[in-house]
Amino acid sequence: MENESWVTGNITLKVGDIPLDIELTVPAQPVKPMRMLPVFQKMANSIVELSEKAILETGETISCKMGCGACCRQPVPIAEVEAYQLAELVDNLPEPRRSVIRERFKAAVDHFDSIGWFQRIVDLSKAASTNKESNVPAKLIEHVMSYFDEGIACPFLENESCSIHESRPLACREYLVTSPAENCSHPTAETISKVPLLLDPSKAMKHVGQTGLQAKWGLIPLIRALECAETVPESFGEKTGERWAAEFFEHLTNSKIPEGGIDT
Numbered sequence: 001m002e003n004e005s006w007v008t009g010n011i012t013l014k015v016g017d018i019p020l021d022i023e024l025t026v027p028a029q030p031v032k033p034m035r036m037l038p039v040f041q042k043m044a045n046s047i048v049e050l051s052e053k054a055i056l057e058t059g060e061t062i063s064c065k066m067g068c069g070a071c072c073r074q075p076v077p078i079a080e081v082e083a084y085q086l087a088e089l090v091d092n093l094p095e096p097r098r099s100v101i102r103e104r105f106k107a108a109v110d111h112f113d114s115i116g117w118f119q120r121i122v123d124l125s126k127a128a129s130t131n132k133e134s135n136v137p138a139k140l141i142e143h144v145m146s147y148f149d150e151g152i153a154c155p156f157l158e159n160e161s162c163s164i165h166e167s168r169p170l171a172c173r174e175y176l177v178t179s180p181a182e183n184c185s186h187p188t189a190e191t192i193s194k195v196p197l198l199l200d201p202s203k204a205m206k207h208v209g210q211t212g213l214q215a216k217w218g219l220i221p222l223i224r225a226l227e228c229a230e231t232v233p234e235s236f237g238e239k240t241g242e243r244w245a246a247e248f249f250e251h252l253t254n255s256k257i258p259e260g261g262i263d264t
């Protein structure tokens, strides 16, 4: 972008008992929230690393290793902003890879559409807000878990490795387990021990720039990213990088960041 200017600020987060100092360089001029994803990804990496360190200090070991894609057959929940970023990433792939990935997305969406999986999520989400159905949280968990039974891999999974590692969604960065890796292919509350996060960046990310699509769809699973970008024209507003960062940190820490800046 021509005439682009940047501003650098420091932020200190209290993550558990540990202070986390981060220097952020963000666009000074108003931008769409997709431009901020590298910043939020960097934040998520730092928080996950601290959470990982905390669990290792208890003597536990992390089971996740390069080449294990057992968890990549789940309905990865993404933020609206991430949906448009992933669609752009696919658009920018060279052929024939772009077409291959597009086909995988389409096949996955067609499959889950044909078994009514998306509609059930919408129905359960509506039921959760209207109290029209009993035991909705348990039913939602059961339905989300049923996704694994279909055995459909993420379109970006290649040889059991993530082919978009640097750009993967925040939810993927946060998924680390101490339970045996083989349990991830059919996880249950009893067989999976996820590394507890000291803060929840993917949850904060869902609030940044949201336009209501998530509420309408109940959940945006990664496989619907292209459909989202194709059927719902992107309508995010523009803000300075500093204000987008403030919005993210407000949801991350549940505290108000003053209009003046992100320095603390």
Ligand code: SF4
Pocket (backbone or CB within 6 Å): 069, 071, 072, 073, 076, 154, 155, 156, 157, 158, 161, 162, 163, 164, 165, 168, 169, 172
């Ligand atoms: S984006 Fe990468 S890490 Fe996330 S589910 Fe897909 S292949 Fe796995």
